[in-house]
Amino acid sequence: MSSVLRSGWGVLGLIAASAISMVTCDAKNTPAPAPAPAPAATGETSADEIVVGHYGSMTGSEATFGQSTDNGIRLAISEINAAGGVNGKQVRLITYDTKGDSGEAGKAVTRLITNDKVTAVLGEVASSLSLAGGAVCQQYGVPMISPSSTNPRVTQGKDFVFRVCFTDDFQAFGVAKFTKENLKLTKAAILYDQKQAYSKGLRDDFKKAFTTMGGTIVIDQAYSGGDTDYSAQLNAIKAKGPEIVFVPGYYTDGANIAIQARKAGLTVPLIGGDGWDSEQLGKIAGDAIVGCYFSNHSAPDQPSMQTFIGKYKAEHSNQIPDALAGLGYDAANLLFDAMKRAKSLSGKDLRDSIAATQGFKGVTGTISMDKNRNAKKALVIVQLKKDAAGVVTPAFVVGVEPSEK
Secondary structure, X not given: OOOOOOOOOXXXXXXXXXXXXXXXXXXXXXXXXXXXXOOOOOOOOOOOEEEEEEEEOOOOOOHHHHHHHHHHHHHHHHHHHHOOOEOOEEEEEEEEEOOOOHHHHHHHHHHHHHOOOOOEEXXXXXXXXXXXXXXXXXXXXXXXXXXXXXXXXXXXXXXXEEEOOOOHHHHHHHHHHHHHHHOOOOEEEEEEEOOOHHHHHHHHHHHHXXXXXXXXXXXXXEEOOOOOOOHHHHHHHHHOOOOEEEOOOOHHHXXXXXXXXXXXXXXXXXXEOHHHOOHHHHHHXXXXXXXXXXXXXXXXXXXXXXXXXXXXXXXXXXOOOOHHHHHHHHHHHHHHHHHHHOOOOOHHHHHHHHHOXXXXXXXXXXXXEOOOOOEEOOEEEEEEEXXXXXXXXXXXXXXXXHHHO
């Protein structure tokens, strides 16, 4: 998410300080280079525990991404430990805050591996940050599983890096197919974040898929993450008369774009990717986002999510989890399943066991690893609606299977 759910999905509070370790280094704009030369990781654990690392955006403009994912991971760990742990050992989680910055991501993963001696790493949500962290894991030979980074480059050329989510080429196909076949729309505009690998990749894949299906991109506009004024782009888009606007950014930008689009008189629906997955989307945008759509890993009203939602609500003051919480839960449980099957917890043995995963039943869908360490699984399209309490909530519209591509 590159991409990547909260109060209808459930806003997540800050994780208790006693349960989480935080990175406090100053943020930088480029990934921190990993030390060289790097010795191979041993995957050794203490006599009674296995240490796993998580790096995520616990603070910053995409804080709900990291908080939600961390809650899902911790729920999985609580359950596995209550059931006796992994091969008789308890699992301990160390989480570091990336602050939504790729430089911090590189530092966080380096610290997890070199200081904390973690056996495996979970993270990140944003693809740009997973690219930074994945480079460190690859150098040290420590397996990493991203819960929800969808940019294809996250796993390319890195045989220690995996994901439990779909990739952007499939996500873009699903959005294009829904737009063309379900909504019967043929003229689309694009407004994307030129600073994010996630947004740029999803934009490129959507253009290719939509035009292949016979659709037309009437205008393609860019902004930079953190911008607050989109009036020039939106006026240019309005002048081209699109039937829908594809906005493959993160939820903060998507919400503000929706508000400004309506003020500019652009009334056509907006459609986003899984980066819209936050209850903050509806809280910020309100009525401006109602009726719009986005692609996602699951929907809260899907039957497969109901048991997980019940357990999550019991742990988090009746809050409803989003797809990112589900993906964090799935990433952790898939890792534990691989640990149980692995010859040892050394980097290579654990990597091989993760790579061999087929038919893993997760709450966000059935997960099978392909030869490129990507999960083969379905996606859903949701529409933003107001529930009985007036809360803007995503509702399932249609699913798209990998076999349809």
